[in-house]
Amino acid sequence: MPEPLFRKLGQFIELTDDDRRLLSSATHDVRAIGAREDIILEGDRPDFVHLILEGWAGRYKILPSGQRSILAYLIPGDLCDIHVALLKEMDHSIATLSTCRIAFISRSEIVKILEANTRLTHALWWATLVDEAILREWLVTVGHRPADKRIAHFLCEMLLRSKAVGLTVDNSFHLPLTQEELGDTMGLSAVHTNRTLGELRNAGLISIDGRRIAIPDMGRLQEFAEFNPNYLHQKDK
Amino acid sequence: MPEPLFRKLGQFIELTDDDRRLLSSATHDVRAIGAREDIILEGDRPDFVHLILEGWAGRYKILPSGQRSILAYLIPGDLCDIHVALLKEMDHSIATLSTCRIAFISRSEIVKILEANTRLTHALWWATLVDEAILREWLVTVGHRPADKRIAHFLCEMLLRSKAVGLTVDNSFHLPLTQEELGDTMGLSAVHTNRTLGELRNAGLISIDGRRIAIPDMGRLQEFAEFNPNYLHQKDK
DNA sequence: CGCAAGATTGAAGTACGTCAATTCCAGTGG
DNA sequence: CCACTGGAATTGACGTACTTCAATCTTGCG
Numbered sequence: 278m279p280e281p282l283f284r285k286l287g288q289f290i291e292l293t294d295d296d297r298r299l300l301s302s303a304t305h306d307v308r309a310i311g312a313r314e315d316i317i318l319e320g321d322r323p324d325f326v327h328l329i330l331e332g333w334a335g336r337y338k339i340l341p342s343g344q345r346s347i348l349a350y351l352i353p354g355d356l357c358d359i360h361v362a363l364l365k366e367m368d369h370s371i372a373t374l375s376t377c378r379i380a381f382i383s384r385s386e387i388v389k390i391l392e393a394n395t396r397l398t399h400a401l402w403w404a405t406l407v408d409e410a411i412l413r414e415w416l417v418t419v420g421h422r423p424a425d426k427r428i429a430h431f432l433c434e435m436l437l438r439s440k441a442v443g444l445t446v447d448n449s450f451h452l453p454l455t456q457e458e459l460g461d462t463m464g465l466s467a468v469h470t471n472r473t474l475g476e477l478r479n480a481g482l483i484s485i486d487g488r489r490i491a492i493p494d495m496g497r498l499q500e501f502a503e504f505n506p507n508y509l510h511q512k513d514k
Numbered sequence: 515m516p517e518p519l520f521r522k523l524g525q526f527i528e529l530t531d532d533d534r535r536l537l538s539s540a541t542h543d544v545r546a547i548g549a550r551e552d553i554i555l556e557g558d559r560p561d562f563v564h565l566i567l568e569g570w571a572g573r574y575k576i577l578p579s580g581q582r583s584i585l586a587y588l589i590p591g592d593l594c595d596i597h598v599a600l601l602k603e604m605d606h607s608i609a610t611l612s613t614c615r616i617a618f619i620s621r622s623e624i625v626k627i628l629e630a631n632t633r634l635t636h637a638l639w640w641a642t643l644v645d646e647a648i649l650r651e652w653l654v655t656v657g658h659r660p661a662d663k664r665i666a667h668f669l670c671e672m673l674l675r676s677k678a679v680g681l682t683v684d685n686s687f688h689l690p691l692t693q694e695e696l697g698d699t700m701g702l703s704a705v706h707t708n709r710t711l712g713e714l715r716n717a718g719l720i721s722i723d724g725r726r727i728a729i730p731d732m733g734r735l736q737e738f739a740e741f742n743p744n745y746l747h748q749k750d751k
Numbered sequence: 752c753g754c755a756a757g758a759t760t761g762a763a764g765t766a767c768g769t770c771a772a773t774t775c776c777a778g779t780g781g
Numbered sequence: 782c783c784a785c786t787g788g789a790a791t792t793g794a795c796g797t798a799c800t801t802c803a804a805t806c807t808t809g810c811g
Contacts, residue, residue, distance in 0.1 A: 289600075320744075338654055341740050346654040360647075363526075363640045368647050368745040402639065403600045409642070410597075410605050412649040417575055417583040419657040420701030424767075455789065464657030466768050471791060503578050507557075508605040660798075692757065703800055708759060724808090758807065765800075775790065781783090 279304045279380060281354030281442045282328060286400040288441065288512040296397055299390055304328060304380035312453075316371045316379070317358060323367070325381040327357040332377030333453050337461075338369050347462040348415075349408065350374075350435070354442045359405060362387055375453035403510075410508045419464045422503075424473045427463045429502035432483060436492055437506055449491035516541045516617060518591030518679045519565060523637040525678065525749040533634055536627055541565060541617035549690075553608045553616070554595060560604070562618040564594040569614030570690050574698075575606045584699040585652075586645065587611075587672070591679045596642060599624055612690035640747075647745045656701045659740075661710045664700045666739035669720060671746070673729055678748055686728035 279300055283292055290296075307330060310316070316334060317323050329351050336349040336357075348369060351357055357371050362384060373379075391398045411434070418427050432452075439450040454462075460470035477483045482498050484491045492498050499506075516537055520529055527533075544567065547553070553571060554560050566588050573586040573594075585606060588594055594608050599621055610616075628635045648671070655664050669689075676687040691699075697707035714720045719735050721728045729735050736743075 336650070338650075340654070340658060344658050346658045348650045348653055360643050363636060364643055364647075364747050366744070368747070369650060399600060405642070405646070406597050406601055409646045409649060410601075412646060412653060413573070413575075413585045413606060416585055416649060416653050416656060417577070419653060421577060421581050421583045456791095457789080467789090468769080468791085469767060471789095475791080507603070510601050510605070693759095694757080704757090705759085705801080706799060708757095712759080752811100754810090756807100756809085758805100760805080761803090763801085765798105767796105767798080769796075770794090771792105772794105773790100773792075776788090777786100778788105779784105779786080781785095 279328060279330060279354075281330060281352075282356075284442050285354035285404065286397075288510075289403045290396055290400045296394065299394060299397065303382050303386040303390060304330075306381045306383075308379055308381060310373050310377045310379055312373055312376050314373050316373065317367055318370045319367050321367045322365065323358070323361055324384055326359055326361060326384065326387050327371070328380040328382060329353050329355050329357065330378040330380055332379075333374040334371055334377060334379075335374055335458075335462075336369050336371050345461045346464075347458060349412065350462075352438060352442060353444065356401070356404065359387065359401060362391075374458070375451075407510050410510060414508045424463070424465055424469055425476055426502050427465070428459070428470070428473055429477060429482060429498055430504050431459075431463065432490060432492065433495070433499055433502050433504040433506075434509070436490075436495070437509055437511065441509075441511055447491070448493070448495055449489055451488055452490045453488055516565060516567060516591075518567060518589075519593075521679050522591035522641065523634075525747075526637045526640045527633055533631065536631060536634065540619050540623040540627060541567075543618045543620075545616055545618060547610050547614045547616055549610055549612050549614075551610050553610065554604055555607045556604050558604045559602065560595070560598055561621055563596055563598060563621065563624050564608070565617040565619060566590050566592050566594065567615040567617055569610060569612040569616075571608055571610045571614060571616075572695075572699075573606050573608050582698045583701075584695060586649065587699075589675060589679060590681065593638070593641065596624065596638060599628075611695070612688075644747050647747060651745045661700070661702055661706060662713055663739050664702070665696070665707070665710055666714060666719060666735055667741050668696075668700065669727060669729065670732070670736055670739050670741040670743075673727075673732070674743055674746055674748065678746075684728070685730070685732055686726055688725055689727045690725055 282300060283297060286292060316327055331353055334351040335347050337345055337347045339345050418430050422430060436445060436450055439445050444450055456470045457467040460467045478485060482501060519537060520534060523529060553564055568590055571588040572584050574582055574584045576582050655667050659667060673682060673687055676682050681687055693707045694704040697704045715722060719738060
């Protein structure tokens with residue numbers, strides 16, 4: 278069942294049939310969730326770890342001013358919150374962006390896996406370290422890159438991450454975000470996000486068809502964005 | 515020997531004498547390192563995990579433009595790079611900021627601890643999750659807060675983190691950074707950092723004596739910065 | 752005591768934000 | 782099939798928080 282997770286962890290270890298069985302048995306409780314619904318809220322201490330099987334979700338915080346800051350995107354194969362096993366409470370919220378299929382894994386099942394299988398434990402830990410690496414790169418982006426490179430860099434990342442779980446077609450992928458949400462991610466206003474997206478399109482670096490982004494020349498976009506994929510720690514490439 | 519580490523992990527688990535012995539025996543190789551020297555460079559695959567015993571270090575990346583982005587500060591009790599055990603290579607560099615005493619722990623010793631002691635393993639994992647939580651908060655700060663609150667928020671955090679390892683005196687702590695380095699952290703120019711620091715001082719929110727920051731009224735500074743310490747996941751308060 | 756790095760200040764430029772209006776488009780009901 | 786609707790995208794005008802450049806002042810340190 279959790280093919281995207283297999284595909285993701287497979288970048289780090291060769292999964293055995295036994296590993297697959299263990300993961301499959303843990304992800305029996307699958308639920309469909311509509312777009313833009315909260316999965317966990319800041320302050321929660323949930324009893325489940327959530328695994329995205331289909332669709333996009335995002336981590337976010339709301340500032341006292343009402344401003345929303347989006348901190349990460351979660352796509353198929355991503356675990357939302359293994360933190361929960363160790364930290365007392367969520368320090369941020371998670372919501373779906375598109376309609377999603379999500380596996381609910383009880384904490385006890387996670388603990389069982391961690392005790393039964395050292396290689397899987399390491400693979401799961403590896404996944405959280407990659408999340409951390411992505412956060413570092415976003416911090417660089419938001420703090421030090423101008424708007425156009427900021428967005429270009431983000432699109433490079435999401436193309437490669439989508440590709441790693443088999444969600445791309447000819448260097449195009451589905452981006453289920455409004456421009457306002459993209460702005461809340463990049464630390465930009467919706468208006469400026471719109472203008473910047475227009476520039477990238479005019480420069481021929483990207484093309485947009487509805488909610489689908491196509492990157493005609495990935496080399497050129499990477500060069501423009503000063504994008505180095507090393508922080509994604511992907512096996513292939 | 516590694517008192518600050520005891521103190522840090524002690525926030526998460528009660529350390530037994532056995533835990534302490536295990537950690538002490540791993541941290542036998544201690545070296546003094548001068549200020550502003552690199553410990554690990556991006557691309558490295560070091561054989562050692564580094565533990566800060568005294569002084570400050572920082573994670574950073576250099577952009578093609580030469581711009582430096584500082585991504586995290588490491589103070590006594592912080593492990594620099596457990597990543598190394600799992601990720602292929604460093605995706606960022608680490609350098610000292612002040613003179614430091616650093617314990618070099620060989621990878622095999624880390625592995626030994628991880629295999630021998632589940633509780634310590636969880637505590638170490640917990641520490642990396644806190645690092646991740648801090649990164650998320652920095653992303654909020656850099657992306658969505660104005661310069662004055664950005665710096666105020668950072669100072670709140672560093673006071674609490676310093677306090678947790680016993681490095682504060684009357685709500686004051688040593689901040690071994692130049693204003694340029696602080697700017698590279700907050701995504702601000704050195705000039706604007708200077709002016710903003712001046713404003714905070716004029717407002718009576720902080721006082722600066724050389725490289726020492728004093729916070730006369732922590733409640734007031736927290737309120738100004740909209741600082742909520744939940745993301746630090748500290749036990750006490 | 753002298754020097755270099757860091758801190759401070761002023762003046763001018765710019766990349767971004769805000770406000771507000773208009774256009775586009777997918778979904779809905781008639 | 783078309784008119785209606787509300788959210789999202791787009792565009793223009795204008796304001797501002799920040800940057801950059803450059804000069805001067807201060808401080809720590811050999």
